[in-house]
Structure formats: structure tokens, C-alpha cells
Amino acid sequence: MLECRDIVKKYGSKTAVDSISLKIESGRIYALLGPNGSGKTTLMKMAIGLVKPSQGNFYYNDSPIGPDSRREIAYMSTEPYFYPWMNVKDVGDYYADFFEDFSMKKFEKLLERMHLEKSLKTKSLSSGMMAKLKIAVTMARKAKVYLLDEPLNGIDLLARDEIMTSIIEAADPDTAIVLSSHLVDELEKIIDTAYFIKDGLLVKTSQVEELRITEGKSIVDEYREIYGQGGNM
Amino acid sequence: MGMLMKYEFRKTRMSRMILLLLTVLSEILFLSGLFLDWEKGMFLGILFLTLCAMFGLFYLGIESILVFSKDLNTKQSYMLFMTPKNSYQILGAKALENLLCIIAVSVIFILIAFADISIAAIHLDGLTRFLEEIKYFLNSMFHNLPTWQEVVASIFASLLNWFMTITVGYLAVTLSATVLAGKRLNGLISFILFIVILWAVAVAMEFLPTLPNVTADFAMQYGILLLFSAAFYFISCQIMERKLSV
Numbered sequence: 001m002l003e004c005r006d007i008v009k010k011y012g013s014k015t016a017v018d019s020i021s022l023k024i025e026s027g028r029i030y031a032l033l034g035p036n037g038s039g040k041t042t043l044m045k046m047a048i049g050l051v052k053p054s055q056g057n058f059y060y061n062d063s064p065i066g067p068d069s070r071r072e073i074a075y076m077s078t079e080p081y082f083y084p085w086m087n088v089k090d091v092g093d094y095y096a097d098f099f100e101d102f103s104m105k106k107f108e109k110l111l112e113r114m115h116l117e118k119s120l121k122t123k124s125l126s127s128g129m130m131a132k133l134k135i136a137v138t139m140a141r142k143a144k145v146y147l148l149d150e151p152l153n154g155i156d157l158l159a160r161d162e163i164m165t166s167i168i169e170a171a172d173p174d175t176a177i178v179l180s181s182h183l184v185d186e187l188e189k190i191i192d193t194a195y196f197i198k199d200g201l202l203v204k205t206s207q208v209e210e211l212r213i214t215e216g217k218s219i220v221d222e223y224r225e226i227y228g229q230g231g232n233m
Numbered sequence: 234m235g236m237l238m239k240y241e242f243r244k245t246r247m248s249r250m251i252l253l254l255l256t257v258l259s260e261i262l263f264l265s266g267l268f269l270d271w272e273k274g275m276f277l278g279i280l281f282l283t284l285c286a287m288f289g290l291f292y293l294g295i296e297s298i299l300v301f302s303k304d305l306n307t308k309q310s311y312m313l314f315m316t317p318k319n320s321y322q323i324l325g326a327k328a329l330e331n332l333l334c335i336i337a338v339s340v341i342f343i344l345i346a347f348a349d350i351s352i353a354a355i356h357l358d359g360l361t362r363f364l365e366e367i368k369y370f371l372n373s374m375f376h377n378l379p380t381w382q383e384v385v386a387s388i389f390a391s392l393l394n395w396f397m398t399i400t401v402g403y404l405a406v407t408l409s410a411t412v413l414a415g416k417r418l419n420g421l422i423s424f425i426l427f428i429v430i431l432w433a434v435a436v437a438m439e440f441l442p443t444l445p446n447v448t449a450d451f452a453m454q455y456g457i458l459l460l461f462s463a464a465f466y467f468i469s470c471q472i473m474e475r476k477l478s479v
Contacts, residue, residue: 051478081311098316
């Protein structure tokens with residue numbers, strides 16, 4: 001469905017992503033795990049075409065990603081990116097204008113769940129409200145792939161539940177969901193596969209269920225082994 | 234591309250509303266001066282209307298370049314580049330919306346000028362005498378008085394020239410956000426490139442032959458200016474497609 005082959009991104013002399021190859025298949029939920037600055041965001045931005053790779057490429061259904069693949073891939077950035085003149089309703093209208101798979105009805109339902117008023121100006125939203133709006137507008141699309149960069153960043157516990165519910169609802173056999181986060185324990189409950197990224201390298205791929213059955217370990221344990229003191233991957 | 238143009242208009246709506254408001258106030262000042270025999274008010278109205286037309290058209294172009302710069306260099310760039318649109322459509326929408334806006338604003342100011350002259354002529358002892366006085370004044374200033382067709386053609390040539398300048402601005406912003414990104418003195422280098430490209434175009438235009446037929450001469454100028462604009466647009470889009478990371 002979505003894959004990258006030997007993808008590299010360099011910023012001057014710094015290598016942000018170093019020869020990563022991975023595959024995203026439909027019907028599964030993936031996590032890109034790693035501490036801040038490990039290359040998760042750059043990888044996601046290359047998957048949607050916001051960042052041009054220095055080498056290699058991302059492919060969607062065997063074609064290099066481009067404007068057409070963005071019809072079916074929904075991306076949510078960790079940073080706020082809406083135009084400052086917009087209110088919540090304008091954001092929904094904007095998505096409705098550009099994405100055929102956007103459902104205004106679903107957007108309104110998600111706004112209601114997240115207690116967001118349509119008249120609120122985006123520039124006056126708190127970081128928590130902004131995170132909810134980003135999730136609501138992204139998950140209101142019926143995309144084939146969802147790329148969600150740090151959807152739980154800076155969110156209180158109750159809001160996290162609302163966001164996680166919205167993400168889980170989008171999961172179906174035709175859809176792939178990719179979440180990036182350093183809040184591993186929150187993701188453990190819902191993911192199928194974890195990609196561990198360290199210093200721009202893909203250091204390990206773990207199947208959550210398999211790991212639990214064969215090694216009796218959780219993703220959190222794995223994360224501690226890789227990134228904790230003494231982590232030698 | 235229509236949707237992109239709609240949002241380009243939304244981004245600059247506020248400044249256009251301000252220009253409209255200032256123009257209306259200046260017009261009210263002019264008409265008050267005219268009908269209340271308040272000479273100072275009338276001349277101030279004419280002065281402000283002229284400034285609105287000149288600086289308005291200038292600002293529309295500059296603002297388009299500034300918005301483009303913001304669209305490439307801030308997080309709001311995601312709003313454009315995560316949509317299923319390519320660089321040709323994104324920059325094309327910006328350029329076309331700006332060109333249409335410049336033409337629309339010019340037409341509005343020409344109509345205002347025409348209406349104001351007519352009203353003033355009727356109010357100040359008849360149209361014929363007023364227009365003859367203007368003609369006499371212009372004849373004493375210029376040896377070969379241009380026809381109104383030539384005046385309109387020259388205004389249109391100036392607008393296309395300004396539009397071409399804006400496309401050079403787009404190219405400079407694109408270079409700054411791509412091949413020059415992260416380099417020292419990035420802004421200064423792209424500004425120097427902007428000036429050098431404009432100078433090169435001006436030099437190239439000097440080499441154009443003057444055609445004996447005025448219509449053909451203007452048509453050639455329009456063609457060359459549009460050709461340059463299209464070239465700068467295509468180069469910018471190519472660079473964006475290959476190099477731009479937002």
C-alpha cells in the first residue's frame with residue numbers, strides 16, 4: 001500500500017533519516033516510535049510529500065507519492081498549521097473543498113464529541129483544543145492511510161481518550177493508520193506493529209502480539225531496551 | 234484551481250477591504266469638495282484617489298509575494314501542500330488571482346476617474362469647455378498628444394510589466410526557500426537575484442525594435458511580457474516540484 005525504499009533525508013551534514021525501508025499495509029495500525037529528534041516527523045512528511053527525500057522515495061500503490069496520492073492519504077502534523085483568519089467552521093469548509101473523502105457530517109459529530117464550537121477562531125485555541133481540531137478534521141476524511149504525527153502531544157488525560165476513540169473508529173480492513181509518538185504506553189493498547197527509530201535509523205520492527213506471546217514483553221519494555229540507558233541498538 | 238484561487242482571495246481580503254474603504258472615503262472627499270465649492274477638499278480627494286490607485290496596485294503585487302513567502306516558509310504551507318494539488322496549480326492560482334485582481338482594480342480606478350471627470354465637467358460650466366481646456370493644457374505640455382486608445386494600451390502594458398515583476402518576485406521567493414534555504418545571507422542573495430533578473434529583462438526589452446504600427450508594437454510588448462512572466466512561473470514551479478521541502 002504505502003512503502004519506502006532506502007529513503008534518506010539530509011539537512012546539510014546532518015542525516016535526519018538514514019536508509020529506511022518499511023511497508024504499511026491496510027487493516028493494520030502502526031506506530032513510529034522514538035524520542036524527539038529521531039526522524040519520525042521527517043519520515044512522515046516525506047510520506048505525504050511535504051519534504052523531498054535526498055535519496056530513495058515513498059510509493060503509494062507502487063507509484064511515487066505525489067498530489068494524486070494525497071487524495072487517499074490523510075496527514076496530521078504535530079504543529080498547528082491552519083490559517084490564522086480561520087475559525088473552526090472555515091477549517092471544515094477548507095477540507096470539504098479540497099478532499100472528496102471529507103464528511104462534514106462526521107466532522108460535526110467529532111466536534112460535538114470534543115466540545116469544540118464552530119465559531120471559535122483557530123488563533124485563539126489552546127494547544128489541547130488545537131490538537132482536538134486537527135484530529136477531528138483529519139479523521140473526518142475517509143482516507144486509505146492516516147498519518148498522525150504526535151496526536152497526543154500536550155493533551156490532558158480526558159482529551160486523550162476522546163482522541164484515541166476517534167482514531168480507533170477509523171480502523172477498518174481497508175485502512176492503515178500510522179501514529180508517531182514518544183508516549184508509548186498510550187499506543188500499546190491499539191497498535192499491531194511498532195517501528196523503532198533511533199538517530200534516523202530503523203533499528204527494530206516488532207509485532208506487538210507476537211512479542212507478547214513469544215517473549216512475554218510489551219512494547220514499553222522494548223522501548224526501554226532500545227532507548228533507555230544501556231540501550232545498544 | 235478555482236478553489237485555490239478562492240482561498241488566495243480570502244488570504245488578502247482584509248487589505249483589499251481597506252483599499253476599498255480608503256477609496257470610498259477619498260471619493261466622498263472629492264465629491265464634497267466639488268459640490269460644496271470647497272476647493273481644498275476637492276484637490277485632497279483627487280490626491281488621495283491617485284495615491285489609492287498607485288499604492289493600491291503596488292501593494293497588491295507586493296502582498297502577493299509576501300503571502301507566497303509565508304506559504305513556503307511557515308507551517309501554514311501544509312494547508313497548501315498536503316492538498317492533492319501540484320506546484321503548477323498552487324502557484325498558477327496565486328498568479329492568476331493576482332493578475333485578475335490587478336486588472337479589476339485598474340478598471341475600477343479608470344471608471345472612477347472617468348466618472349469624476351464627467352461629474353466635474355458637468356458641474357463646472359459644461360462638459361465641452363472643460364474637456365477642451367484639458368486638451369489645450371495637454372497640447373501645450375506634449376508635442377504629440379496620445380490618443381485615448383494609446384493611453385489605455387500604455388496602462389495595460391504597465392500592468393503586464395508589474396505582473397511580470399511579481400512573477401520574478403515568486404521566483405526569488407522560491408529560490409530562497411529551496412536552493413538557497415539554510416545558506417547564509419539567503420534573503421539578501423535572493424533580493425539581489427530579483428534585481429538582477431529585472432535589470433536583465435529591462436535590457437532585453439530595450440533591444441526590441443519599434444514597429445511602425447502602434448497596435449503591432451503594443452501587441453509585441455504584451456507578448457514579450459507575458460512570455461517572460463510564463464517563463465518565470467514555469468521555472469519557479471519546476472524548482473518547487475524538484476526541491477521544495479516545507
